Amino acid sequence: MQDEFLTRTAITAASTVVVEPIKHIINTWVKPKLEEIKQKNQINEKLEEYAFQVFSEYLKRTYRDQNNINVIALGLQQVTLETTYIPLTIQSLEKKERITLDSYNEAFATKYKKIVIEDTAGMGKSTLMKKLFISAIQKNVGIPIFIELRHLTEQNDILDTILENINPLHGIHNKDFILEVIDRGDFIFLLDGYDEIPFQHKAQVTKHIKKFISKASNNIFFLTSRLDDSLYSFGEFQKFEINYLNEEEAFSLIKKYDSITQLDLAPLIIKQIKENINGESFSELDSFLGNPLLVSFLYLTFKHNRDIPSLKIDFYRKVYDALFELHDLSKDSFKREKYSGLSSAELEKILMKLGFLCLKENVNDYDKNKILKLISQAKKSAYLKDLSENLILKDLLETVPLLTTVGLGFKWAHKSFMEYFAAYFIDTQNNREEILNNISNSANLTIYINTLDFYYDIDRQVFDKIFVYPILKKFISFIKASGINPHTEKDKLQYLELLFNRLFVLDYDETSIGSIQMKTKDAEWEESKGILVEYYSKRTSDIRTYSLVKALTGSDMALYQFVKDNKVETILRLLAGKRNKLLKTLYQEYLFPQQGGDTHIYSWENLDIKNLSNEEILERNLNIINIFGSINGESNIHLYSIDYFEALKYKDLIEEEMSIRDDDLFTNL
Incomplete structure (x- = not known):
């Protein structure tokens, strides 16, 4: 049956x-x-x-x-x-x-x-x-x-x-x-x-x-x-x-797109990419090739104007231009007219506000009433009051396909477009510094990180003023307060750079590990974190004010990385993705060492660096790097530290930029 x-x-x-x-x-x-x-x-x-x-x-x-x-x-x-x-x-x-x-x-x-x-x-x-x-x-x-x-x-x-x-x-x-x-x-x-x-x-x-x-x-x-x-x-x-795609995998993806379009563009794209790499004319090319979505955009922008942009922000701009000017793939002579009659600039202005409205809610799933309401808010203008939201929606689904249907609902074709347009919307506001400060102080900062990644390229000066400058001041003060000579005590400087905003626990004590495992066996994660903090607070009370970000555990070890301020780590990760000279990436040289039966706690707020020998400092540096450092260059999540001497120069640069005023530029016109 x-x-x-x-x-x-x-x-x-x-x-x-x-x-x-x-x-x-x-x-x-x-x-x-x-x-x-x-x-x-x-x-x-x-x-x-x-x-x-x-x-x-x-x-x-x-x-x-x-x-x-x-x-x-x-x-x-x-x-x-x-x-x-x-x-x-x-x-x-x-x-x-x-x-x-x-x-x-x-x-x-x-x-x-x-x-x-x-x-x-x-x-x-x-x-x-x-x-x-x-x-x-x-x-x-x-x-x-x-x-x-x-x-x-x-x-x-x-x-x-x-x-x-x-x-x-x-x-x-x-x-x-x-x-x-x-x-x-x-x-x-x-x-x-x-x-x-x-x-x-x-x-x-x-x-x-x-x-x-x-x-x-x-x-x-x-x-x-x-x-x-x-x-x-x-x-x-x-x-x-x-892991990032390697070059061969990225080129293979480009060839797959070519096999669909039958345009035979792959050889030309690959040739130009290699020329740009050899000529070092493409500052973000490695990260572009490593990201499957951006590789697909490489194909689209090259198809549109036979060019490969040099920055991520320019990349998305050219993607928007390509989509707006999109021709039917099977009929290169056919260009779709816009139902709304909006120009590229007019539609872009609506998209900026729409992106910000969606980002603010952290929602990417809308029924028809909701998406039309958001479009209505985004197009709010006396000049556009007679323009139907339905026509704009139809454009965004068909002629400039930045939205897509999912069942009976709608979503952005990729969330990064929402974040791209939101970044530009922020930049158009007179109170943009206030907006960015609110984001900086938000408990949900990580939700905004891709928008901030775009904003870095839109207005680096304002980004640095709001996000980077406060970190640099705190970092430089920390190094100077230690009393070391950064020019001659290189190992101690590296140790301080590694510890800034961090606390590390390296526990190889069998009794300690067994006790923690017993207490956390059936506990939820939040409860487990509380147990860990309470246990190690007997060794250092500072730990109560830190957040656990990495845990590497086994039968004979319990290794933890805590941070004082999650915002600092988030911004450092963004800067590293931008290849900013402020950041150094620390790579593992070999598997992390075993430390007998001891428990080690290294905290930036409890340094006692003057009482540590050079041998002890060197050992601590090696332990931290070879436990928590990056495995290889293919990974996109690394252990970073701020370079002290670069920080001094960068702080001066920001302060010089902050002192420049353009008030006189707009007089006597």
Whole structure:
């Protein structure tokens, strides 16, 4: 009866390529669970058949959705995932492990069970999750469930979303039954975009997610996010980051776009990139080539005007220009007219305010009423009062495709466009310094970091005044107060540079490690942090005012990095991405050393540097760098320190710039 039902209902509308893998998933993983539950008389035959149907329909529907992607560089042309996917390599600083994910890796997933992939904008996190979903079905390794976390609210928790995804039309609301199925294991939950959960819901949604993960602990969980302090709540997850694409991988992606457009641009693009590298005329080229999204933009901008921009901000400007002037890819002579009749500058002005409004809410998921209301606010002008918001929306979906549809809703084609336009909106405001100060003091600074990355290139002088200058003053005062001679005591200077704003705990004491592990065994992450702080506060009370940012633990070691002010680390990371000379990147030279049975605590507020020998200082420097330093140049999350002598020069530069006034420039016109 059941096999006959499966044969009759399994994905008849889909191609055979989709049908067969999904039938295998249903027969291998779903059917045994339902039979076990049925034997306990917990479901009848009708409910069993119904469950088969909804799981089959969910898998076929989601397979189709995740296997098709809209590529901005191709004017949001929809292509299959395989045509543009480049295998991404992820690595763990803690585990010293690197793995290339060309498909779902069952051994890797089973080893860690709970994996968070944290990285910056455009590194391919969502694309990777799509690949894992498709591959999990093709390889028949479990029941994949894809969840976009931006849909979660305080009222609509993760289980509600799962029910809605699995069964959007039939209206099954038996949470206990679904939980019973999930509790039996073999599910692969792909939780995408933790950073896109709206501010006002994040605390409660995080609580709901953690509660669900605890109840469904027999399953595999992948979680993706941009850098977000709230991720420390998921302490049981093993953190991985995505490595930059190497040059060969970037060129391969360019060739994939060429195979779709049939324009034969790849040889010309690659030739110009190599010439720019050799001529050192492209200051951000390495980071562009390492980022899959920016590689796609390289293709788009070159297609538009046969040019490769030199800065990220110019890059996005040219992408907007290319999209506004977009010609049909299959008909190069056909240019789409704008429904709204707006010029490029007029539409850009609306996009600036729209981007800021969306960024302020930290929302990238809108129903039609919401997006039209936001567009209405963004276009607020007596000159545009008769212009229909619907026409602007139609332009943003079709002729200048910066927005895209998702089901019945709408979202930015990529969140980085929202952040780009928001940065320009800030710059157009008379009170921009006040706005930036508010962002600087925000508890949600990490949410704004990509906008600030753009703003750095728009107005570096104002950026430095608000964000960099206060850090430099504090850093230079710290070095001078130590009493060292920075010109002759190089090792001590490096130690101070490493410790600024930081506290390190290197614990190799078996009794200490055992005690902490016992106390934190069943504790939530926030509770675990409290236990750690309380335990080590007996050695240094300073630790109570620090935040834990890195934890490398094992049976014979417990290694932690704390920071005094998270904002400082966030800004340093941004500056490092800009290749600012202020920052030095510290690379590991060998695996971190074992330290016998001792516990070491190094704090910038409790230095005692005058009583340390040169040998002790050198040993501490090596310990910090070889434990917490960067593994290699492919990673985009590093250990940075401020260069003292560069800081002196940069502080003088900022002060000189702050003293320059243009008041007389606008007189006697």
